[in-house]
Amino acid sequence: MIRAWLRWVPAAAVPAVIAAGVLVGSIPARAGDPLPQKSPAEVLTLLGQHNTRSFSGTVEQSAEMGLPELPAAGPSSGPVSAGGAASVLEFLTGEHTARIFMDGPTKMRVQVMDRLAERDVIRRDNDVWFYNSKDNSAAHLALPAFASDLPMSVPEPPALPGPPAPPGDLPGRDLPLPILPGPPVLPTPEDLAREFLAVVDSSTEVTVGPDIEIAGRAAYSLELAPKTQGTLVEKIAIAVDGETGMPLRVSVMARGQAKPALQAGFTSLSLAAPEDSVFSFVAPPGATIKELQVPPIPLRPGLPPLPAVPGGITPGVVPDSAPDKIPGSEASLHHRGALRPTVTGKGWETVVGFPAAPDGQAAALTGSLLKDPLLSQAAVVVPGGRLLSTALVNVLLTDDGRIFVGMVPAGRLQAAAGAV
Amino acid sequence: MPNSASGAPSSLSLLGSELKTLFRRRRTAAMLVALAAIPVLIAAAVRLSSSVPAGRGPAFLDRISQNGLFVAVTAMLVSVPLFLPLTIGVVAGDTIAGEASLGTLRYLLVAPAGRVRLLLVKYAGALAFCIAAPVTVALAGAAIGASLFPVGPVTLLSGDVVQPPEAALRLVLIAAYLAVSLAGLAAIGLFLSTLTVVPVGAMAATVVLSVVSQVLDQLPQLEWLHPWLFTHYWFGFADVLRQPVLWDSFASNAMLQAGYIAVFGALAYGRFVTKDVLS
Structure with missing residues (x-):
């Protein structure tokens, strides 16, 4: 019966229309006006000159490092329970979204949006709040006066305040972990771009790819490719806004992997100055408040650290016994002054080696590193030690307590370990 | 079409009588009471026990003793995965199959109401329940919270503090978000209801689908599928509690649910207008 057959037409047509709509939507939109042709050097200059200090936008960051992924569990669980190290590692797995508001060099707010939760960093002039x-x-962190005009150089503790973790269990807390340079707050495209532009030299081939569109803006695609084959990095692509020169997206491609190993980019961006109220923060009633100590700023090596201000503690709330030291600061570094890292290779093939610490510290360190569930699952036993292998970085923990790190294949780390 | 035939009841009166039947049923009342009991239980438990340590239990639970309005938020959070879908499944699964099993579907169609219109009216009734269910939880939560705990400025997820009127608005927004979230499930239930004359089957299938969808949403291996699951944005209502409000998830959720309504509405239409109504 034809009539009955006709009745099913909508049921077939609706999915077809939706599928068509999705297909059309997934075709990258062509920018209205093509950007003027620019040489790699000109795009680099554009990027270097960019002076966008007022904007608000949403950044999506994703990592496909080959680390084991933890399934997203119920709303109440989360990386916060695992303490500081997890917060750093957290940004090396999965996806994160953050909103960023900036107005001038000294007003900034970053909101890392977790499931049913949020972590905020708010800076207004000398006051930095973490929530x-x-x-x-x-x-709360009060920046010393001389730092007030430093743009973006907010010293960041490795983790937003979470429940205090048992001491001695936190590899990220007082160890200069060069493996994980990622700041605890979501790395912005800006941060990543700066990181990778620092290594542009003769060992890198810089090209400009076809224009792309990011967050509705036409952008140049600056591609940095290592000339050597001896590194895990295949290519780094930076989307440079054609108008302002602002980096809109940074993707790090690893060899033999289709998805970017690390990517951070804007999904929406507005260059209008955000409302001023966004940067106002007053600790909410009932919150536990910690006063963080300012680390000595490397610009003034002679300056003594400022004493902590024991203010702003809500009555009825037990304050933490001592103000937290910002880890990774000189205090913890000097502590291990004897540890001079060795550097072998150069450019993309650099391998950094950390000698074994005396008096069994190394064993404790390796042990504590491996105590992290994520790391211990990822570490595999190789001749001469254990290997933490990710798409971009390999870390070799030798049996005698030395650590070798590099963006190179594991074989090179073993060679470096054997040579010393 | 029978719609234009003389003597056809107007769509409004048809909808009116459908809503009356739906909300006068003891079962509907019982479900709403059960939903209202969730915040009452939560509030009583928090009131009677010692203070909840931060970070334990469902999100926001530790805030309740400081601010009663969080009872409503916590109750909505707790009822999203199962209780709300359960009640929607019962109502939506019953729409057509219930009439068929009672033998009243024939009479509804004998009256020149038209099958399409009947389907629309039934879905509108289910939608009304989708709105009523989260609103019930929110109202009961706010009421019991206000009576057992102090009500004051509310701390949002971003750490900003808003006054109670603004906080009440956010509660309404959450309830609206949940109502939108459940609309897709109601459409699925409507379709399943046209497939059978056993209402319990359609109800159970609807609820099971919502659970299956939530389980699939947890598996990282199926990441490509996640944005297509109708439960994917269910917990996104937390974005309403950010400052400034993040509307992205609200919009994505509405788009997704509209897609589900279109697909399963069309399927239900195809099935229902070609169906031989024997009972």
Whole structure:
């Protein structure tokens, strides 16, 4: 019966229309006006000159490092329970979204949006606040006067204040972990771009790819490719906004992997100055408040660290016994002054080696590194030690306690370990 | 079409009588009472126990003793995965199959109401329940919270503090978000309801589908599928509690649910207008 057959037409047509709509939407939109042709050097200059300091936007960051992925569990669980190290590692797995608001060099707010929770960093002039909604805790950092005009150089603790973790269990807390340079706050395209532009030299081939569109803006695609084959990095692509020169997206491609190993980019961006109220933060009632100590700024090596200000503690809330030291600061570095890292190779093939620490510290260190569930799962036993292998970086923990790190294949690390 | 035939009841009166039947049923009332009991239980438990340590239990639970309005938020959070879908499944699964099993579907169609219109009216009734269910939880939560705990400025996820009127608005937004979230499930239930004359089958299938979809959403291996699952944005209502409000998930959720309504509405239409109504 034809009539009955006709009745099913909508049921077939609706999915077809939706599929067509999705297909059309997935075709990258062509920018209205093609950007003027520019040489790689000109794009680099454009990028270097960019002076966008007022914007608001949403950044999506994703990592496909080959580390084991933890399934997204219920709303109440989360990396916060694992303490500081997990917060750093967190950005090396999965996807994260953050909103970024900036107005001038000294006003900034970053909101890392977790499931049913949020972590905020708010800076207004000399005041920096950290807030974690999971346990309603806030931390305050007063920047010394001379730092007030430093753009973006907010010293960042490795983790937003979470529940205090057992001491001695936190590899990220007082160790200069060169493996994980990622700041605890979501790395912005800006941060990543700066990181990788620092290594542009003769060992890198710089090209400009076809224009792309990011967050509705036409952008140049600056591609940095290592000339050597001896590195895990295949290519780094930076989307440079054609108008302002602002980096809109940075993708790091690893060899033999289709998806970017690391990518951070804007999904929406507005160059209008955000509302001023966004940068106002007052610790909410009932929050646990911590006063963080300012680390000595490397610009003034002679300056003594400022004493902590024991202010702003809510009555009825037990404050933490001592103000937190910003880890990774000189205090912890000097602590291990004897440890001079060795550097072999150069450019993309650099291998950094950390000698074994005396008096069994190394064993404790390796042990604590491997105590992290994520790391211990990822570490495999290889001749001469254990290897933490990711798409971009390999870390070799030798049996005698030395650590070798590099963006190189594992064989090179073993060679470096054998040569010393 | 029978719609234009003389003597056909107007769509409004048809909808009116459908809503009356739906909300006068004891079963509907019982489900709404059960939903209202969730915040009451939560509030009583928090009131009677010692303070909840931060970071334990469902999100926001530790905030309740400081601010009663969080009872409503916590209750909505707790009822999203199962309780709300359960009640929607019962209502939506019953729409057509319930009439068929009672033998009243024949009479509804004998009256020149038209099958399409009947389907639309039934879906509108289910939608009304989709709105009523989260609103019930929110109202009961706010009421019991206000009576057992102090009500004051509310701390949002971003750490900003808003006054109670603004916070009440955010509660309404959450309830609206949940109502939108459940609309797709109601369409699925409507379609399943046209397939059978056993209402319990359609109800169970609807609820099971919502659970299956949530389980699939947890598996990282199926990441490509996640944006297509109708439960994917269910917990996105937290974005309403950010400052400034993040509307992205609200919009994506509405788009997704509209897609589900279109697909399963069309399927239900295809099935229902070609169906031989024997009972």
